[in-house]
Amino acid sequence: MKIGDINFPSNPVFLAPMEDVTDMGFRLLCKQFGADMVYTEFVSSDALIRHVNKTKAKLTISDEERPVAIQIYGRDVDSMVEAAKICEEASPDILDINFGCPVKKVAGKGAGSGMMKTPDLMVEITKAVVEAVKIPVTVKTRLGWDNDSKIIVELAERLQDTGIKALTLHGRTRAQMYSGEADWSLIGAVKNNARMNIPIIGNGDVTTPEICKKRFDETGVDAVMIGRGSIGSPWIFEETKFYLNNGNLLPKRDFDWYINVLKDLIRKNVELSGERGGIIHSRRHLAASSLFKGIPDFKKTRVAMLRTDTMNDLFVILDNIMPLSEDA
Numbered sequence: 001m002k003i004g005d006i007n008f009p010s011n012p013v014f015l016a017p018m019e020d021v022t023d024m025g026f027r028l029l030c031k032q033f034g035a036d037m038v039y040t041e042f043v044s045s046d047a048l049i050r051h052v053n054k055t056k057a058k059l060t061i062s063d064e065e066r067p068v069a070i071q072i073y074g075r076d077v078d079s080m081v082e083a084a085k086i087c088e089e090a091s092p093d094i095l096d097i098n099f100g101c102p103v104k105k106v107a108g109k110g111a112g113s114g115m116m117k118t119p120d121l122m123v124e125i126t127k128a129v130v131e132a133v134k135i136p137v138t139v140k141t142r143l144g145w146d147n148d149s150k151i152i153v154e155l156a157e158r159l160q161d162t163g164i165k166a167l168t169l170h171g172r173t174r175a176q177m178y179s180g181e182a183d184w185s186l187i188g189a190v191k192n193n194a195r196m197n198i199p200i201i202g203n204g205d206v207t208t209p210e211i212c213k214k215r216f217d218e219t220g221v222d223a224v225m226i227g228r229g230s231i232g233s234p235w236i237f238e239e240t241k242f243y244l245n246n247g248n249l250l251p252k253r254d255f256d257w258y259i260n261v262l263k264d265l266i267r268k269n270v271e272l273s274g275e276r277g278g279i280i281h282s283r284r285h286l287a288a289s290s291l292f293k294g295i296p297d298f299k300k301t302r303v304a305m306l307r308t309d310t311m312n313d314l315f316v317i318l319d320n321i322m323p324l325s326e327d328a
């Protein structure tokens with residue numbers, strides 16, 4: 001599979017863009033575990049062209065994480081074009097446009113999945129961005145605004161005609177936000193539309209290697225993107241790639257191995273953002289990690305982990321967590 005000139009191995013698995021989650025520390029770790037492409041958090045085109053420092057900082061990428069995509073969002077042609085050019089200077093491998101974010105502060109203003117209500121504008125912005133930069137442009141979107149307007153099959157053709165090099169589909173409508181189940185049948189319909197020839201990346205509710213394989217097999221998508229299943233569990237990429245390549249599950253490691261991965265993430269975040277910032281960046285991972293699921297009376301430990309503000313104290317808490325007996 002190729003996106004532009006970038007070659008990917010068979011059955012590629014990507015790390016989804018996630019605000020406040022896919023900062024560089026986490027991207028590097030997912031890369032280390034085999035993610036075939038990683039994405040930055042979405043970046044506001046309006047903030048970018050106003051040179052807001054915090055926003056510009058999100059464009060920092062490292063060669064070690066390539067191929068890496070920078071993702072932008074916005075709602076008007078000129079600011080998206082200008083922002084795209086600013087992003088291109090940061091030398092990402094791909095520029096991705098977000099037409100999928102459902103949150104009110106974005107979609108309510110017509111950006112992100114709000115653009116599902118104005119498909120002509122979505123296509124116009126995409127075309128203008130494709131023409132403005134030399135790097136491959138891709139789009140990430142949803143199935144439609146709501147259940148009565150699942151416009152993705154036709155919209156995908158129009159987006160393809162703008163010259164984008166791949167399309168990512170999250171199998172939900174905007175109205176669903178993150179509820180219900182992702183509907184992969186429409187992702188499959190786009191992939192299997194004879195008019196489509198760009199790679200289709202499927203996304204939504206892939207939380208295990210087995211689900212990932214099932215989605216590849218059922219829909220024929222060119223790549224699968226994993227979001228929430230990776231938060232606090234970057235090893236999901238290693239497990240998934242192993243299963244896809246070998247047909248059996250990677251044997252489980254001992255509990256300390258996983259704890260050490262989380263410690264590496266915290267160390268990396270502290271190195272990149274200082275102790276306070278690094279710990280704040282790590283909290284969402286600690287709160288969501290699959291590692292702690294099912295441990296009895298874990299609430300108190302979780303609260304303690306999320307309150308601690310030094311790395312040493314956090315490591316002491318992590319070192320004292322007792323695994324479930326079958327993991328011991």
Ligand SMILES: Cc1cc2nc3c(=O)[nH]c(=O)nc-3n(C[C@H](O)[C@H](O)[C@H](O)COP(=O)(O)O)c2cc1C
Binds near residue numbers: 040071140203228
């Ligand atoms: C905390 C969080 C932040 C997200 N931020 C973004 C974002 O910046 N850009 C984007 O395209 N999607 C964003 N998403 C959506 C994910 O990329 C993905 O499409 C969605 O979570 C479905 O995939 P999953 O079921 O594997 O999580 C975000 C999702 C979550 C949970």
